[in-house]
Amino acid sequence: MPRFRFLAPALLALALCGAPAIASAQSFSDTQRGEIETIIKNYLLAHPEVLEEVSAELSKRQTAAEAEKHEAAVVRNAQAIFSSPRGVTVGNKDGDVTFVEFFDYNCGYCKRAMTDMLELMKSDSRLKVVLKEFPVLGPGSVEAAQVAVAVRMQDPAGKKYLDFHQKLLGGKGQADKARAMAAAKDVGVDMAKLEKDLASPEVRATLEENFKLAEDMGMNGTPSYVIGKQVVIGAVGVDSLKEKIGVARCGKAIC
Incomplete structure (x- = not known):
């Protein structure tokens, strides 16, 4: 597991964003995927504020997308x-x-x-x-x-x-x-x-x-x-x- 630990922030970002590379990756073995999932879980438990940051960013993007949709309808x-x-x-x-x-x-x-x-x-x-x-x-x-x-x-x-x-x-x-x-x-x-x-x-x-x-x-x-x-x-x-x-x-x- 230690050999994957440095990947935790990047893997977390990819996982939370629903990156196709994570969802469809075939290059990891079942054991490796289990280790990665554990790393992500432990990282979130140690840094729960990350979820707040992700939620805030998601809300910001949704608000911007809704505003663009409204503006197009007004025009x-x-x-x-x-x-x-x-x-x-x-x-x-x-x-x-x-x-x-x-x-x-x-x-x-x-x-x-x-x-x-x-x-x-x-x-x-x-x-x-x-x-x-x-x-x-x-x-x-x-x-x-x-x-x-x-x-x-x-x-x-x-x-x-x-x-x-x-x-x-x-x-x-x-x-x-x-x-x-x-x-x-x-x-x-x-x-x-x-x-x-x-x-x-x-x-x-x-x-x-x-x-x-x-x-x-x-x-x-x-x-x-x-x-x-x-x-x-x-x-x-x-x-x-x-x-x-x-x-x-x-x-x-x-x-």
Whole structure:
């Protein structure tokens, strides 16, 4: 065994990386392979911090690979993400950074995320915000999203939509058609036109577009965001969102 001991770090690295040379090696006898396995085991027991280093490196590489995958999806779908007429644009329509949020009216985390979004709009006059309905939490969410799309259809400027959005998402209880209709009425929407627009193919087309985008970008929950070329999943908080905006704007967290 001593004649193999100097190989321990290299063999360990190869073994943990799944190197084909180790997996398919035919040059070692059964006895030699047993000795090598023992060396690796003893090395790990003596230096368990190596596993932490390997795990950290693996996580780093996986994160980088996921970021590359997200960036490619954003580039591929850029027009539909940032400029689709089926999104609701608020904030600075000519802003230098576009902040896109996918949300569900029954998502508790989206309530906090709405506060984050409003704070960002208030503090960053150069931010363009696009809202996209992504109803993943059941029939009530779908009904509320359908009403939201119909509100957008008669409010190109997005002002009434934003009022509606805050009222419905900030309200108590489960969102559904009845609550969404009540919120629409409260903000002064033309209810007769709203009923007519609810039957429009545009409602279905909007939600289908949003779901297709979310699927292609690997979004599996709400809220989810696209900021520049970055995909962000989850309610990460306003400070983290500001950092992402900074990266999109000037390549670093603080410009």
